[in-house]
Amino acid sequence: MFISYKSVSIGSGCNFNCLFCGCEKKDSEKFTTEELKARLLAMPESENIEFTGGELFIRRDAAAIIKIAAQRFCSVKCNTNGVVFAYKKALDALCVCGLNNIYVKFFSTDPKIHAAITRTDTLKYVVEGFENLVSRHKQASDPFIDKWECGFFLATEIFIHSMTLPTLEETAKYISGKQIPRLIFDFNHSDCASDEAILTARRCIDESVGNGTWAVIKGLPACAMRGFEEHCGDAFRLDRFIPGNVFILGVCEKCVLFSTCGGVPASLEDKRKWTPITIESGMKNLDDIIHFHSHIPAKLPSIQSGARQ
Amino acid sequence: MREKKAVILVNIVRKTDDRGNYPPLSTAFLKAYADKHENIREHYDISLFTASFEGFKPDELLKEVRDKMPSVIGLSCYMWNLKQYMDVLPEIKKIARDAIVITGGPEAHPALLDTSPEMDAIAVGEGEALFKELLARLLNGEPWQHTLGIAFRRGDGIHINPPQKLLESLDEIPSPYKTGILSPTPIMHFEYSRGCTNNCSYCVDAKDPYRHMSIGRIEEEILFCIENKAHLGLSAGSYLNFKDFGAQTLRLLKKYRDMGHDISISDTLCIDANNDDEEFFNLLDDIVPDKSKLALTVGIQCTHPETLKINRRITKMENISNVFTKWNFCNMTQLIIGLPGDNIFRVAHTLAESAKLSPQLVQTFNLSVIPNTYLFENKEKFDIKANLMPPHELYSMNGQDEKDIKKTQMMAHSFSMEYNCSRHLK
Numbered sequence A: 001m002f003i004s005y006k007s008v009s010i011g012s013g014c015n016f017n018c019l020f021c022g023c024e025k026k027d028s029e030k031f032t033t034e035e036l037k038a039r040l041l042a043m044p045e046s047e048n049i050e051f052t053g054g055e056l057f058i059r060r061d062a063a064a065i066i067k068i069a070a071q072r073f074c075s076v077k078c079n080t081n082g083v084v085f086a087y088k089k090a091l092d093a094l095c096v097c098g099l100n101n102i103y104v105k106f107f108s109t110d111p112k113i114h115a116a117i118t119r120t121d122t123l124k125y126v127v128e129g130f131e132n133l134v135s136r137h138k139q140a141s142d143p144f145i146d147k148w149e150c151g152f153f154l155a156t157e158i159f160i161h162s163m164t165l166p167t168l169e170e171t172a173k174y175i176s177g178k179q180i181p182r183l184i185f186d187f188n189h190s191d192c193a194s195d196e197a198i199l200t201a202r203r204c205i206d207e208s209v210g211n212g213t214w215a216v217i218k219g220l221p222a223c224a225m226r227g228f229e230e231h232c233g234d235a236f237r238l239d240r241f242i243p244g245n246v247f248i249l250g251v252c253e254k255c256v257l258f259s260t261c262g263g264v265p266a267s268l269e270d271k272r273k274w275t276p277i278t279i280e281s282g283m284k285n286l287d288d289i290i291h292f293h294s295h296i297p298a299k300l301p302s303i304q305s306g307a308r309q
Numbered sequence B: 001m002r003e004k005k006a007v008i009l010v011n012i013v014r015k016t017d018d019r020g021n022y023p024p025l026s027t028a029f030l031k032a033y034a035d036k037h038e039n040i041r042e043h044y045d046i047s048l049f050t051a052s053f054e055g056f057k058p059d060e061l062l063k064e065v066r067d068k069m070p071s072v073i074g075l076s077c078y079m080w081n082l083k084q085y086m087d088v089l090p091e092i093k094k095i096a097r098d099a100i101v102i103t104g105g106p107e108a109h110p111a112l113l114d115t116s117p118e119m120d121a122i123a124v125g126e127g128e129a130l131f132k133e134l135l136a137r138l139l140n141g142e143p144w145q146h147t148l149g150i151a152f153r154r155g156d157g158i159h160i161n162p163p164q165k166l167l168e169s170l171d172e173i174p175s176p177y178k179t180g181i182l183s184p185t186p187i188m189h190f191e192y193s194r195g196c197t198n199n200c201s202y203c204v205d206a207k208d209p210y211r212h213m214s215i216g217r218i219e220e221e222i223l224f225c226i227e228n229k230a231h232l233g234l235s236a237g238s239y240l241n242f243k244d245f246g247a248q249t250l251r252l253l254k255k256y257r258d259m260g261h262d263i264s265i266s267d268t269l270c271i272d273a274n275n276d277d278e279e280f281f282n283l284l285d286d287i288v289p290d291k292s293k294l295a296l297t298v299g300i301q302c303t304h305p306e307t308l309k310i311n312r313r314i315t316k317m318e319n320i321s322n323v324f325t326k327w328n329f330c331n332m333t334q335l336i337i338g339l340p341g342d343n344i345f346r347v348a349h350t351l352a353e354s355a356k357l358s359p360q361l362v363q364t365f366n367l368s369v370i371p372n373t374y375l376f377e378n379k380e381k382f383d384i385k386a387n388l389m390p391p392h393e394l395y396s397m398n399g400q401d402e403k404d405i406k407k408t409q410m411m412a413h414s415f416s417m418e419y420n421c422s423r424h425l426k
Helices: A033-042 A062-072 A088-096 A111-118 A123-140 A165-176 A195-211 A286-293 B025-035 B038-043 B058-068 B082-095 B128-140 B215-227 B245-258 B278-287 B305-310 B317-326 B344-356 B402-423
Strands: A006-009 A048-052 A075-080 A101-106 A153-159 A182-186 A214-218 B005-013 B044-052 B072-076 B100-104 B121-123 B150-154 B157-160 B187-189 B231-233 B265-270 B294-301 B330-337 B361-366 B394-396
Touching: A006 A033, A033 A062, A048 A062, A062 A075, A062 A088, A075 B402, A088 A123, A101 A123, A101 B402, A111 A123, A123 A153, A153 A165, A153 B402, A165 A182, A165 A195, A182 A195, A195 A214, A195 B402, A214 B402, A286 B344, B005 B025, B005 B058, B005 B082, B025 B038, B025 B044, B025 B072, B025 B128, B038 B044, B038 B128, B044 B058, B058 B082, B072 B128, B082 B100, B100 B128, B121 B128, B187 B215, B187 B265, B215 B231, B215 B245, B245 B278, B294 B317, B294 B344, B330 B344, B330 B402, B344 B361, B344 B402, B361 B402, B394 B402
Parallel strands: A006 A048, A048 A075, A075 A101, A101 A153, A153 A182, A182 A214, B005 B044, B005 B072, B072 B100, B100 B121, B187 B231, B231 B265, B265 B294, B294 B330, B330 B361
Antiparallel strands: B121 B150, B150 B157
C-alpha cells in the first residue's frame, strides 16, 4: 500500500503444490546463495524489495538471505505460505536476521479445501504458523515497546477462487478476529470474480473493519467496487500494472481513472455489465479519488481491438 | 527556624524512546521560577515527584503526600497522564484534605473541574508566573482564587480569572540544571522556545506568539552541557529554525566544537521545513557527525489544499522534499489522521505523498481534539463530536461519521506499520 516493491524471485520451489500455481518442489535451490546474494547486492540500496517464489522459507539459506536483504534495503517484504512459522524457533531466528514484513497466503480454514488446493495436509501448520506470527505482531505492537527499535508488519491474503469462496466468510472471520494490520482479498487470476463473490468479499470487509482489521480487495478496479472504493487495494498501489487484467474496449477509455487503472480481471469481462466512472456519474468523493490517483504514474494506454492485456 | 510549607509538583512523564524518559521539564521550570523569588524560597519547600507513565506507582505518590502534607499539589497534565491523576486524586484528598490541588499544562482545561471534584483549580496558560502568584497569595493570607489565569468553582459554575501576562522573556526562568533541580544527564533537554508562528487549528501552541531564549542564555546552557560532558537535547520547543535563531544557536555549538569540545545535538529536532535556510542546515550537517543520532521531525499533517485551508496549516511539500533530499539526516514525518476537511482518499493521498519522500519514519496520529485549541473551541462549527476526556479522540465531524473516521484511522495505521517496520533499522 503506497509502497512499491521490486520483486526478487527466489525460484519456484515450494512445499505446497497448489492447483493453480506453477511452483514445484524440485527447484527449491534453483539459485545458489551466492547467485541470490549477487543479485541483491547489484540492486540499489534505496529499493524496497519483495521476495517472490516459490516459498522462500524452504530454502536452507533463508536466514542468510533475509539478513543480507534486511541490512541492505529500506524494506523487505516476504510472501509465504506460513508453514515454517509453526516452528516458533524458526520464527525467532528469522526475526533476529531482520524479518519483519510478512504477507501470508491463506486459502481456507476448512482442512478439506486447504488440502484440495495445496495438495498437502498442512492446514494445522499454516494455522499454527499464523498464530505465532500474530503473537509476534502483537508483541511488537505493545505501546511500551519502542517503535524505533522494533516493528512487525503482518498481512494476510486470501485468494478468491471457486474453491475458497464457500468458506470465505468463515476464513476471513478467523483472520480478522486476530486484529492484524491488513487482510487482502485477492481477485487476481480469480475464476469466480462474480457479483456474488464481490458481495461476499464486501461482507467480509465490513466484518473485518468491525473486528479492527483493515481490509482491501486486490485485482478489482474502482468501477467494480462502487460504494466501497476506499477498499480498492489496487488504487493504493504505486505499480498499478496487474498481469492478466484487461481493458474493455468502448468502456474503459471513457473512465476518468483509466490512465491509472489496473484493469479488470479477464474472468470478469463477460460476467459484468461494465460502466465507466465519469464525472456525471455523481460518485461520492470522486474528486478526491481522482486527486488520489494523481500520484500514481500514468500508463500509456493502447486499447486494441476488443479487450487487451 | 520557621518550618517551610510543603508543595509537591507531580509530573508523570511519557517514555518516548529508548534513550530514557524525558526529564520533568515543566515542573522543574515551575520550581526554578518560583524559587528565584526570595519570599517563596524562604517559606516554601517545593519538591518534584516524577514518575514515568508505565512506572507510576500511586502508593509512592500517596506516601510522599503523607510524609510532606503539602499545602499545594500541582499536577502537570498531558493527555497521557490525566487518567492516572484522576484515579489517584480521591486518595490524595483523603490524606491532604486541605491541600489546594491545581492542574496545569498545555491541555489542562477548565472543564476538568466538572469531571474531577478533587481538583480545586486549573491553571490556564503559561504556568510560571501563575504558580508563583498563587504561592505568594497563600503566603500573604490573600484569597488564592484571585490568582490571574486560574479557573475554579464558584457557586454553581466555573469562574475563569483574566489571564496572566506571558513572561516577557523565557530567560526569566532559571536553568533547572544549573540550579540543581535536575541532575545532568547524557542528553540535557531544555525548552528553548514556546508558542508558534503558525496558527494551526489542532495545536495548543498556536495561540501564543513564538518566543525563544536569548542567545546568551543558550550559550550558558551549552557551557553547562560541556562541563557535564552532555549533549544538547532540543526536542522541547516548537521548532529551531525560526528566522536566524536556529543558525545563531548552531553557530555557537560549532564555535565550541571547533574549540575541541565534544558537544552536539541529540534526539529529535523539530524544524520548519518551509524555512530552507541554507546556513542552518549546513551548520547542522557540520555539528551532528552521526546523522542517526538526530531525527529531524517535520509536521506534514495533511496535504489536500482544502484541508490545509480549513485547518489554517501551511505545508509545502516541495520545500520538505528539498530538505529531505539535500540533507541526509534521519527524517521523520508526522501526519494527523481525521482533520476537518479530510476524508479517507485525501488521507491516502497524504500518506502516499509522505512515502514518496522516503523518510525513515512516518508517524501517524489520530486527531485529538485537545482543549485550548481552535478546534476544541469551535466544535460546533465543524460539528465535532469528541471525547472531552483524554485522549480526546474524535468520534465524528462534518461529513464523516464514526465508521468513516475509524476506517481512515485503520487504513493509515495499516500503512504506517508496513512502512515503518523496516526503515528504523538503517
